[in-house]
Amino acid sequence: MYDLAVMGEWLEFAVRWLHVITAVAWIGSSFYFIALDLGLRKSPDLPPGAYGEEWQVHGGGFYHIQKYLVAPERLPDHLIWFKWESYATWLSGFALLVLVYYLGAEFYLVDPNVLDIPVWQAVGISLASLGFGWVAYDAICKSRFGDDNTRLMILLYVILVAMAWGYTQVFSGRAALLHLGAFTATIMSANVFLIIIPNQKIVVADLRAGRVPDAKYGRIAKQRSTHNNYLTLPVLFLMLSNHYPLAFASEYNWLIAALVFLMGVTIRHWFNTRHAGRGNPYWTWGATTILFLIIMWLSTAPMFHQRDAAATPEGAAQRFAAAEGFDEVHQIVTGRCSMCHAAEPVWQGLHWAPKGVVLETEADIARAARDIYMQAGLTHAMPPANLSWMEPAERAAIVRWYRAATNPG
Structure with a gap:
């Protein structure tokens, strides 16, 4: 029994480590390509079909990168696809969800003080909610409502806030914020698996068959990639929140989560604006600080009014x-x-x-x-x-x- 317990503990450690490694790879490549895309510059000597270019220096050498909105005239043989980072992150994250929250539901998933339900029902709600998130989001994106990206992002935010509140009415505070992160991460990974990569494959197939690819597939992929860009930082906060009871065990944990999504927007807006060469919107620093101070206050309101211990x-x-x-x-x-x-x-x-x-x-x-x-x-x-x-x-x-x-x- 002891050996099985040790093996289980190390299995969880290994899966968590894998999850962190693949998440670093996915987020790193995602942030890099968003920055690259925003930093593209026009040049008079661009080849036909090229949208922009960028020169970069790294590792003792120089890189000359050009982007084609549809595709170059000749398709190269050595295409590199960025997809496995996303898939491995979601799969390892789901495995961790099973190991920690499904198998440890008595401790971490079900809280009788919130909703006294059997474990199988809690697991069923968990799985159904993750599936619902993608289906609802994808349907809205493909509808006429999704033609306006700003309007679409506002509605997505409303849905995320509603899910934050809903999760806190079903699961423990720890599981509620973790599930909100999993809900959002499922949308992000499904964007890659079901939209971005398939659209790129359609373009590649058209080129190899001698057909002119439709530019709409690139526009759709760009929209989903932009959504992923703004959702990444809140997901990281929610995944880390289970280590900090002031975030997940507060009476206002769902409202804290809602404000975290706004912080994700302000932080990414600063980086995206900088990368696009459109100035330095320092107001985002102030807005982010204010949001974080509100979160700090909500985490203990109305109880917190003393200083912490200062002694060793x-x-x-x-x-x-x-x-x-x-x-x-x-x-x-x-x-x-x-x-x-x-x-x-x-x-x-x-x-x-x-x-x-x-x-x-x-x-x-x-x-x-x-x-x-x-x-x-x-x-x-x-x-x-x-x-x-x-x-x-x-x-x-x-x-x-x-x-x-x-x-x-």
């Missing part, structure tokens, strides 16, 4: 152990948390303390004061899905104790 962990531990309310908190933590956070966990299926955090002794609890406050007092991230039924009064006691220690007198 060792020095702070003594103060936390001596603070008013520590005896009560010690009882709460040992009763609600230490069945998992122990040198030898007694919770079925756990073979070691999550994240290596042990909360058995008074010293353990005092040293972990800030994490206990963040995870179980200020937010409801722990216990996961509130499996040990921590009461609101107990969370309030943790908050009072922490504030008493960090704001003496």
Whole structure:
């Protein structure tokens, strides 16, 4: 049993590592080509059919790049396709979703305090929502409504906000934001798999058959690629959010997610404008900062009004152990948390303390004061899905104790 547990842990590690590697490759190539596309310049000596060119320097050499909106007169034999980065990112991400959230649904997916449903229903809703996202998005893009890209992006934003709220009504806060990221990433990867690459293959087939390719396929691919460009940064935030309870365990987690999508637009607008040589829209820096400050406020509203501990962990531990309310908190933590956070966990299926955090002794609890406050007092991230039924009064006691220690007198 222990060996199987170790193998499972390393399998999750390997899949997560693969997911990060492929995501870096996909995002890197996506950002590069958007920057390249925006930086293209007209030149009087461009070959027939060429839209623009760009000179770049890297790695001790110079690159001369030309873009054809449809295709060159002669199709080269050594075409390089950028697609496997996208496919591998989505496949590894879905595998991670299965390993962490489907197989660990009791801890991470289902929260009876949000919606008490069996695991199979939660998994079914998860899968159906990912499929719905692509079908709805693709249908809107292909409709007459999708002819106006600005109008289309506004509607897409409304759908994403609605899904953010909807996910928080079904899943745990951690799973809700993660699923919103998966919902968006599915749209992005499907854009590559079902639209961008097939359209490019149609153009290649026409060229090889001696036909003149239709320019509409390039325009459609460009539209979907632009959408992916603006969605990338919010997806990264949502995928990382499961490590930060102030993002996923807040009462306003769905609104935080909505504002993150706006930050993605402001950040990418600055880069895209710069790459296109249209100036420096520094107002986007201010807008992004304001949005992030609002997110910070929402993450703790209306509870947060104290400063954090400034002492070193060792020095702070003594103060936390001596603070008013520590005896009560010690009882709460040992009763609600230490069945998992122990040198030898007694919770079925756990073979070691999550994240290596042990909360058995008074010293353990005092040293972990800030994490206990963040995870179980200020937010409801722990216990996961509130499996040990921590009461609101107990969370309030943790908050009072922490504030008493960090704001003496």
